[in-house]
Amino acid sequence: MSEMTEQEARLVGHLAEMEEDEGIDLAKKMLLEEGADPMRVLELCRAAMDIVGKKFEDGEYFLPELVLAGEMLDTIGAIAKPLIKNAPGEEPRKLGKVLIGTVHGDLHDIGKNIVSFMLDINGFEVKDIGIDVPAATFVSEIEAFKPDVVGLSGFLTLAFDSMKETIATIDKAGLRSDLKIMIGGGQIDETVRAYTGADAFGVNAVEAVSLCKGWMGVNA
Amino acid sequence: MSAVVEAPANAKAAYDARWQRIMDCVALRQPDRMPATLFGTFWLAKYAGVSYKQLMYDLDGTAEIAERAVLELDPDTVSPLVLQTAMGPTLDATGYKQVQWPGQGVGDNQPYQYLDREYMPPEEYDDFLFDPTGYYLRVYLPRVMGAFEGFSEFPNIAGGFYFRLFANVRGFLNPALQDSWARVQKAGQVSQELAEHNNRFVARMAELGYPMGNIATSGAPFDVLGDYFRGARGILTDMRRRGDKLLEACDKMRRLLVKQVVPAAKAAGNPIVFIPLHWAPDAFMSQDQFKTYWWPSFRQMMLDLIAEDLIPMPMWESDCTKRLEIIQDIPKGKAIYWFERADIVRAREVLGDTVALRGNVSPSTLTTGTPEDVDAAVKYIVDNVWNNGGRIILDAAFGLPDETPVENVRAMFRAARKYAG
Numbered sequence: 001m002s003e004m005t006e007q008e009a010r011l012v013g014h015l016a017e018m019e020e021d022e023g024i025d026l027a028k029k030m031l032l033e034e035g036a037d038p039m040r041v042l043e044l045c046r047a048a049m050d051i052v053g054k055k056f057e058d059g060e061y062f063l064p065e066l067v068l069a070g071e072m073l074d075t076i077g078a079i080a081k082p083l084i085k086n087a088p089g090e091e092p093r094k095l096g097k098v099l100i101g102t103v104h105g106d107l108h109d110i111g112k113n114i115v116s117f118m119l120d121i122n123g124f125e126v127k128d129i130g131i132d133v134p135a136a137t138f139v140s141e142i143e144a145f146k147p148d149v150v151g152l153s154g155f156l157t158l159a160f161d162s163m164k165e166t167i168a169t170i171d172k173a174g175l176r177s178d179l180k181i182m183i184g185g186g187q188i189d190e191t192v193r194a195y196t197g198a199d200a201f202g203v204n205a206v207e208a209v210s211l212c213k214g215w216m217g218v219n220a
Numbered sequence: 221m222s223a224v225v226e227a228p229a230n231a232k233a234a235y236d237a238r239w240q241r242i243m244d245c246v247a248l249r250q251p252d253r254m255p256a257t258l259f260g261t262f263w264l265a266k267y268a269g270v271s272y273k274q275l276m277y278d279l280d281g282t283a284e285i286a287e288r289a290v291l292e293l294d295p296d297t298v299s300p301l302v303l304q305t306a307m308g309p310t311l312d313a314t315g316y317k318q319v320q321w322p323g324q325g326v327g328d329n330q331p332y333q334y335l336d337r338e339y340m341p342p343e344e345y346d347d348f349l350f351d352p353t354g355y356y357l358r359v360y361l362p363r364v365m366g367a368f369e370g371f372s373e374f375p376n377i378a379g380g381f382y383f384r385l386f387a388n389v390r391g392f393l394n395p396a397l398q399d400s401w402a403r404v405q406k407a408g409q410v411s412q413e414l415a416e417h418n419n420r421f422v423a424r425m426a427e428l429g430y431p432m433g434n435i436a437t438s439g440a441p442f443d444v445l446g447d448y449f450r451g452a453r454g455i456l457t458d459m460r461r462r463g464d465k466l467l468e469a470c471d472k473m474r475r476l477l478v479k480q481v482v483p484a485a486k487a488a489g490n491p492i493v494f495i496p497l498h499w500a501p502d503a504f505m506s507q508d509q510f511k512t513y514w515w516p517s518f519r520q521m522m523l524d525l526i527a528e529d530l531i532p533m534p535m536w537e538s539d540c541t542k543r544l545e546i547i548q549d550i551p552k553g554k555a556i557y558w559f560e561r562a563d564i565v566r567a568r569e570v571l572g573d574t575v576a577l578r579g580n581v582s583p584s585t586l587t588t589g590t591p592e593d594v595d596a597a598v599k600y601i602v603d604n605v606w607n608n609g610g611r612i613i614l615d616a617a618f619g620l621p622d623e624t625p626v627e628n629v630r631a632m633f634r635a636a637r638k639y640a641g
Contacts, residue, residue, distance in 0.1 A: 018460055020460070020461065059506075060506070061506075062503070062504060062505045062506050062509065063456050063503075063504050063505065064456040064457060064459045064460055064505060064509065065460070067452075067453055067456045067457055068456070068457050068460050068461075071453075071457065105326075105327075105330055107333045107335075109336075110336070110452050156331060157583050157587055157621035157622065157623055158330065158331065158622065158623060160584070160587055160588060160623070161623065186537075186538055186561075187583045187584060188584075189582065189584050191582070191584035191585055191588055191589065192584045192588065195584070195588040203503075203539075204503055
């Protein structure tokens with residue numbers, strides 16, 4: 001991104017350092033009082049999220065910071081987006097498309113949400129299709145979205161069978177060869193990966209990003 | 221129904237020997253053999269070929285299945301198998317809203333699904349802190365249990381005095397409150413039946429020679445606030461937004477939890493207090509956050525229980541390997557640490573002279589592996605923990621996963637005897 005003014009750098013700093021009140025107040029002032037370009041403010045938010053993601057990868061930030069960063073982003077986005085007058089410029093090219101969801105029978109979503117967030121700030125186009133997703137829905141979503149990677153999430157042990165069934169259904173629909181499948185969740189390990197037939201598993205969001213980057217031929 | 225099994229003549233001696241193995245582990249002495257424990261929830265359905273829903277609602281049937289499993293597997297201790305599943309009538313009667321269960325919200329063969337929601341918005345922290353009982357009665361219970369809906373009209377009795385006390389009494393005539401009273405009384409009866417059922421199961425197990433691995437259960441202050449009050453997003457952001465308030469609430473919750481579980485454990489006649497933990501894992505928060513927000517109130521809670529001659533048995537969910545040095549800071553020989561995914565070998569190295577260990581045959585091996593895989597997993601624990609002087613109670617990582625093939629469970633108990641006495 002282009003060079004930042006002192007004020008812009010301050011906004012990025014507040015958001016990256018979890019100074020929520022200062023960050024939101026400054027963003028509001030820039031957008032509502034000073035007429036800052038909303039696209040530019042969103043770009044600054046993204047720069048701040050890049051720092052947050054890096055700190056998460058480095059083990060400095062954990063779930064509290066990712067959740068708070070996401071909420072700050074939502075708050076500023078809700079103010080900025082209605083102010084966008086012109087058609088947005090061309091979106092930066094994404095590294096790849098990832099379809100993600102929690103398999104059927106399982107309602108857990110925190111891990112999935114964190115993985116989505118980390119993939120998004122790392123340059124992937126992510127479509128999150130929610131929780132308790134039937135195998136057939138994965139298939140129709142794959143046909144429509146044409147992802148490079150499918151992420152299956154699950155926390156309960158029943159998810160092992162749901163993942164296996166979902167992967168078999170994707171396979172049967174003839175979609176398996178065009179994409180990679182990764183699985184993740186509290187109980188997932190190599191034994192489960194082999195059982196389900198997934199291409200890979202990850203135990204956290206950083207591993208998920210690294211897998212996707214690897215598959216897309218990007219340096220992790 | 222299978223025929224009623226006669227209690228063996230040596231049941232009392234067998235009971236004492238089994239219990240002594242657990243107490244030896246707690247006291248950091250190695251017992252005569254590695255104890256193995258049976259802890260299951262809906263696995264009993266797999267065992268008997270019935271639906272999860274049937275376990276939830278058929279109390280006698282569940283007790284019969286549980287007894288059959290215990291007699292076949294011959295564990296050293298048994299979890300309150302009836303209490304863990306046969307809650308359907310009680311959940312129905314109370315109109316409980318924080319979980320879905322087989323037959324209510326999820327399919328007949330799906331396990332409990334806890335519903336992560338914000339049950340207490342942040343602005344209510346002060347109400348909870350000022351008067352927790354009033355908050356429970358008028359706000360929290362009506363929110364999480366349908367039977368208590370009318371309790372939102374509960375008269376404001378605190379602050380009443382002299383003739384003002386009488387003025388408040390007519391508030392109890394409120395129709396919504398009266399309606400709730402009736403529902404709560406009915407729910408109380410159903411809950412009493414479950415308690416009596418559990419008591420009969422505990423007595424029957426004792427008659428057959430099997431002590432309970434625990435009866436009383438509690439939670440860690442931070443986890444209770446996170447899971448059942450603030451919700452995941454709330455508790456995570458509270459650490460950043462209102463850390464002091466969160467700490468104050470953890471301390472208050474700790475005192476409430478202790479006040480509740482101490483008499484419950486004493487009445488049950490079993491000193492082990494099972495405390496499944498949720499928010500402690502390495503991946504959830506930083507070491508500093510853990511040391512500041514999570515650990516102090518839980519450590520104090522364990523000290524409070526120990527002071528009452530109770531034995532805390534936290535189950536450290538997920539991987540807590542990085543926390544081992546921190547959680548070592550409790551009195552020696554007073555607790556059982558049950559690990560789900562933490563490295564049990566490293567746990568022995570760090571904690572072996574402080575607490576008894578419990579665990580942790582992997583859920584993936586149990587559910588997707590062969591009996592030979594399970595045998596090898598138990599042998600690994602025996603070779604690397606038990607044979608190194610480890611005081612370990614063998615169990616699956618969080619009790620038996622519901623889907624575990626019965627042959628694999630048999631293999632787990634067989635391997636315990638084969639490799640460790």
